[in-house]
Amino acid sequence: MPRIITLSHQKGGVGKTTLSLNLYHYFAKQNVRCGLVDSDPQGSITKLYERLGQQDSWGNINIIERKSFKKFEELEEHPDYDVFIIDTPPYLDTNLVEIYQSSDFVLIPCKCSPLDALAIEETIELVKQAQEVFKGLKAGIVINQAITGTDFTKQIRSLLSNYEFPVLDTEIGNRVAYSRSLFNSQSVFVEKNPKAAQEVAALAEEIISLLQS
Template sequence: MIYAFLNQKGGVGKTTLSIHTAAELSRRGQRVLLIDADPQGSALAWANCREQPTFTVIGMPQPTIHKEIDLLRNDYDEIIIDGPPRIAELARSILLATDLVVIPLLPSPLDVWAAAETVDLVREAQVYNEVLKCCLAVNRKIVNTAIGRDVRKALKELDVPILNNDVGQRVAFAESLADGATVLERGDRKGKSEIKRFINELRKIQ
């Protein structure tokens, strides 16, 4: 299965979710490849901080991913692509290579509008990639606030599945990534639980 975390807007937590998805799938015994397709190279920089890698991370910020990924597919059970913001040509290549696009967004009206742009790109790509599926994921949600509920109502207009398991705004995510780790390793109970539920739901979309 090839997952891509993609949104034309930056700062929505694509890299955080990509790394944690790869880490959790690896923890479950899968052979995992994380492709850092963002020219900023944040996932690759994170991997370089790790002493003992548990999955493979490579940089591939180029619009030929859909051609090159076939050479890698047979060596891994799961491939995760951390996509870039605002690079349409690269995004289109990722969409041609992918089975499931996850569009992370913050619970804000601005993010709903930006998500709509990415949904449009997905629908264009589905003409050429017939197996391509898409879902929305609310990230960095602040617990016990009404805005998350209100954003879900607005997202329904996009006519795209919305994951039920949100990921919260937690300092533990930033702290662990800064040290080349994840919340799965650092023992943050709530963050760890959120990621596991998130992955469980993600894997049901086939």
């Protein structure tokens, strides 16, 4: 049965789409049968690939558009996949509960700022609602655009630790490679940025180990 990892945060601009793409590439490059589900009706991933993608570089990416299936639970037993990464829109909507209930892990990316750290409260409440229905659902917060070498990131971590979900040890740095790689509709692995690639690998492995714990 595929593992379903959903990236969610009610705010835009916190890194959901960027991290979805990079996690997808991390799994796909290891020949894990991975599907990238674009549940954003504005279809930002789909748009990105339509506008910028070149057939050669994105032809093999498995983007699954929302209109291609009826219910998220159809993904839960999909025989052709090992992992689904679901990118979600930047607002709270009723579909999210359905998505969460079909997920094994909800990753909440939080930009390294007090405003973003406080804004995750509603997303967390919604995940908790889904956990009442599906007890096996796990969740965690990842600090994105961390500013390394300052106490500021530690302050944000401490603020986030007040929520019930674990704050992952892995931090994603503020690196131009994450934005630049989107230009080529690709990931930091294709961009060949070793530090960023290491962070994404650590993030993926931490999620896997939390799923197994």
